[in-house]
Amino acid sequence: MTGWRKTTTAELLHSGLIEIGDGYRAKNAEFVKNGGLPFVRVGDVGTSVRLEGLDELPAKEAARYGSKISQPFDSLITMKGTVGRVAYVSQADRAFVYSPQISYWRSRDAGQVHPRWLRYWLESPEFTAQALATKGATDMADYINLRDQRQMRLTLPPPSVQHRVAVVLGNIDDLIDNHRRRIQLLDQMAQAIYREWFVIFRYPGHEDAVLIDSGLGLIPEGWDVKNLFDVAEVAFGFSFKSTYFAPIGPYGVVRIRDVPAGITKTFTDEKPPQRYQIADGDVLIGMDGDFHLRQWTGGEAWLNQRVARLRPLGNLAARHLLLAIEKSIQEWNVAITGTTVAHLGKRHLEQIRILMPSSGALAIATAVLADIADQERVLVQSCRQLEAMRDLLLPKLVSGQIDVSNLDLDAMAESVA
Numbered sequence: 001m002t003g004w005r006k007t008t009t010a011e012l013l014h015s016g017l018i019e020i021g022d023g024y025r026a027k028n029a030e031f032v033k034n035g036g037l038p039f040v041r042v043g044d045v046g047t048s049v050r051l052e053g054l055d056e057l058p059a060k061e062a063a064r065y066g067s068k069i070s071q072p073f074d075s076l077i078t079m080k081g082t083v084g085r086v087a088y089v090s091q092a093d094r095a096f097v098y099s100p101q102i103s104y105w106r107s108r109d110a111g112q113v114h115p116r117w118l119r120y121w122l123e124s125p126e127f128t129a130q131a132l133a134t135k136g137a138t139d140m141a142d143y144i145n146l147r148d149q150r151q152m153r154l155t156l157p158p159p160s161v162q163h164r165v166a167v168v169l170g171n172i173d174d175l176i177d178n179h180r181r182r183i184q185l186l187d188q189m190a191q192a193i194y195r196e197w198f199v200i201f202r203y204p205g206h207e208d209a210v211l212i213d214s215g216l217g218l219i220p221e222g223w224d225v226k227n228l229f230d231v232a233e234v235a236f237g238f239s240f241k242s243t244y245f246a247p248i249g250p251y252g253v254v255r256i257r258d259v260p261a262g263i264t265k266t267f268t269d270e271k272p273p274q275r276y277q278i279a280d281g282d283v284l285i286g287m288d289g290d291f292h293l294r295q296w297t298g299g300e301a302w303l304n305q306r307v308a309r310l311r312p313l314g315n316l317a318a319r320h321l322l323l324a325i326e327k328s329i330q331e332w333n334v335a336i337t338g339t340t341v342a343h344l345g346k347r348h349l350e351q352i353r354i355l356m357p358s359s360g361a362l363a364i365a366t367a368v369l370a371d372i373a374d375q376e377r378v379l380v381q382s383c384r385q386l387e388a389m390r391d392l393l394l395p396k397l398v399s400g401q402i403d404v405s406n407l408d409l410d411a412m413a414e415s416v417a
Contacts, residue, residue, distance in 0.1 A: 001157070001400040002158075003157065003158035003161070004155055004156065004157045004158070004161075004400060005155070005156055006153065006154075006155055006156075007153075007154060007155075007156050008151065008152065008153055008154065009149065009150050009151060009152045009154065010150055010151050012113065012156075013150060016108055016109070017107070017108055017109045017112050017113045018105060018106060018107055018108055018113055018118065019067065019104075019105075019106040019108055020103060020104070020105050020106075020146065020149050020150050021067055021068065021098075021103065021104055021106075021146070022068075022079065022098065022100055022101075022102065022103045022104075022146050023040075023068050023097065023098030023099040023100045023101065023102050023103075023104075024039075024057075024064075024065045024068040024097050024098060024099070024100070025100050026039055026055075026057060026097070026099070030057055030058070030061075031055045031056060031057060032056050032057065032058050033056070034056070035056070035058075035059065036056030036057050036058050036059055037056060037057050037058075037059050037062070037065070037069065037095055037096055037097050038051045038052075038054040038055075038056055038094070038096040038097070039054055039055045039056060039057055039096070039097050039099060040054065040070075040096050040097065040098060040099060040102065041054075041099045041101065041102070042078045042079075042080060042081040042082065042085075042099070042101045042102060043081070045076055045078050045085050045087045045102065046085065046087070047087070047180075048087060048177075048180075049076070049087050049089065049093060049096070051093065051094060051096055054096075057097050065097050067106075068097055068098050068104075069095055069096070069097055069098075070089045070093065070095055070096050070097070070098065070104070071089065071095075071106060072089055072090065072091045072093070073088070073089060073091075073106075073107065073110075073115035073116065074088070074089040074104045074105070074106050074115075075087070075088055075089075075104065075105040075106075075115070075118055075119040075122050076088070076089070076098070076102050076103070076104055076105075077102070077103045077104075077105070077122060077131075077144065077149070078101065078102060079101050079102060079103050079143060079144045079145070079146075080101040080142070080143055081101065083131070083142040083143065083144055084128070084131050084132075084144065086119065086122045086123050088116070088119045088173075090177075103144070103146060103149055105118055105119075105122065105149075111159060112159060113156070113162070114159065114162035114163055114165075114166050116166035116169075116170050117157075117162035117163075117165050117166045117398075120165060120166070120169055120394055120397075120398050121154060121398055123394060123398075124394065124395055124398040124399065125395050125399070126153070126154060126155060126398075126399065127152065127154070130148075130152050130153065131144050134148040134149075155399070155400070157400065160405075161400075161404055161405065164404040164405065165397045165398060165404050168393065168397060168404065169390060169393065169394060169397065172386050172389060172390045172393075173390065175386055176383050176386050176387060176390070179379045179380075179382055179383045179386075180383065182379055183376050183379050183380065183383075186372050186375055186376050186379075187376070189372060190319055190323065190369055190372045190373075191323065193365075193368060193369065193372075194320070194323040194324075194365075194369075197357075197361070197365060198323075198324070198355055198357065198365075201219075201220055203357070203361050203364075203365075204361070204364055205360070205361070206220070209221065215353055216353055216355055219355060220357070220358070222358040223355060223356060223357050223358055223361075224355075224356045225353050225354070225355060225356070226353065226354045226356050227350070227352070227353065227354070228310075228325065228349055228350070228352040228353070228354055229349075229350065230313075230354075231312065231313055231314070231316055231321070231354050231356065232283075232310045232311060232312050232313060232316075232321055232354075233310070233311040233312075233313060234308060234309070234310055234311075234349060235275060235276060235303060235308065235309045235311075236287075236303070236305075236307075236308050236309075236346070237254075237276065237303035237304045237305040237306060237307045237308070237309075238272050238273060238276040238302065238303055238304065238305065239305045240253055240268055240270055240272070240302075240304055240305070241268075241270060244268045244269055244270045245266050245267070245268055246266075246267055246268065246269070247265065247266075247267065248267055249267030249268050249269050250267070250268075250269065250271075251267060251268050251269070251270070251271065251272055251301075251302055252264045252266070252267055252298070252299070252300065252301035252302065253266045253267065253268050253272075253301065253302055253304050254266075254278055254284065254296075254298070254301045254302065254303055254304055254307055255304045255307065256286040256287070256288055256289065256292070256304075256306055256307055257286075258298070259284050259285070259286040259292040259293075259294055259307060260286075260292040260294060262294060262296065262297050262298050262380065263297075263298035263299075263384070264298055264301050266304075272302040276302045276303045276309075277300065277301075277302055277303075278296055278298075278300070278301045278302060278303060278309055279296070279300060280296060280297055280298070280299060280377065281295060281296065281318045281373070281377075282295070282296045282309050282310065282311050282318065283295055283296070283309070283310040283311070283312075283318055283321055283322045283325075284296050284303075284307055284308065284309055284310075285307070285308045285310070285329065285344070285349075286306070286307055287306045287307065287308055287343065287344040287345070288306050288342070288343050288344070289342065291329050291342070291344055293322060293325070293326060293329050294322070295318055295319060295322055295373060295376075297376070297377050297380045297381070308344075308349065310325075315359075315362055315363065315366050316356075316362070316366065317365065317366040317369040317370045317373070318370075318373065319369040319370065319372065319373045320365055320366065320369050321354070323369075324354045324355065325352050325354070328351070328352050
């Protein structure tokens with residue numbers, strides 16, 4: 001690996017090539033309601049950075065926050081909580097302020113340390129091994145302190161190699177981000193259609209509709225209000241023995257934490273009864289905590305306890321069912337209290353009433369919403385394939401196991417397009 005050299009973050013910092021810092025220690029009294037800079041905490045850092053619905057700091061005080069305000073191409077690491085999550089600040093992201101539990105790595109000379117290569121190095125085995133050793137070095141909760149981050153060892157390739165690694169992995173990441181934005185737009189489209197047709201009642205042919213009283217208020221004549229259990233097959237999870245759980249195995253188990261992710265990473269050798277099986281398209285509800293609700297796209301799996309499966313009956317589309325019960329779930333998120341973790345039970349689901357349109361309106365809605373769900377499913381599956389490719393290539397490219405100088409970048413770009 002010609003031109004690769006062993007160095008340290010301390011040396012790169014001393015040379016002014018990179019900057020490593022942590023966030024601003026804000027006081028509650030500093031937060032403003034609107035028009036400020038979002039204050040990003042550990043929980044807001046995932047595959048991307050969540051910037052909506054956060055506490056904000058006044059933009060007029062930006063000088064006080066200094067370098068702790070995000071810059072495009074910064075890489076972030078969560079230092080506490082779920083330690084070691086890495087995110088990247090894109091040019092499209094609005095400026096925000098880092099909290100003290102987040103560290104930022106910033107290239108000060110992109111010609112010597114490519115900012116996107118730096119981001120990928122933070123996801124490489126070389127960094128991960130040092131981070132794991134650091135966070136387990138005390139009896140306290142897992143923590144990667146700033147001092148240790150500034151004293152790490154790294155193998156730095158020549159700038160031309162950094163650039164090519166960044167291009168290859170960046171093309172994949174850009175396509176994944178594009179797919180995710182399309183999925184989000186499709187979801188917003190489904191919500192808008194549902195609201196327009198089944199809340200405001202501006203559905204095809206509504207002009208001649210007469211509204212009548214019902215248990216859900218005024219609804220079009222010829223429509224009906226049904227109990228959830230009349231329009232969906234409802235199944236509750238199986239009590240698997242957690243001692244059998246493993247990273248691999250013949251049976252995938254959907255736990256509460258897997259519902260928002262849409263894919264399981266837990267497996268078991270314990271053969272589950274068939275009635276607990278999940279298929280793509282089923283609607284799942286996490287019955288504890290935040291009551292996550294989603295249409296499953298993670299392939300064949302089995303329900304763990306405290307997860308419910310809803311499978312629509314008749315001509316009702318799964319997305320229609322999800323949207324119909326979403327408001328109830330959101331209300332329970334706020335209303336159910338009394339324990340440290342809120343719980344849903346069967347009695348709560350029995351209270352859900354589903355507005356069922358006439359057969360004509362239902363047929364049109366089913367076709368439209370099912371088509372949107374199918375498009376989302378294709379994009380989700382494509383994202384997973386791209387993520388698998390990225391995860392396979394990243395450690396080999398960043399470490400030099402694959403000679404990036406021999407890769408055809410144009411062919412790579414076409415292969416992921």
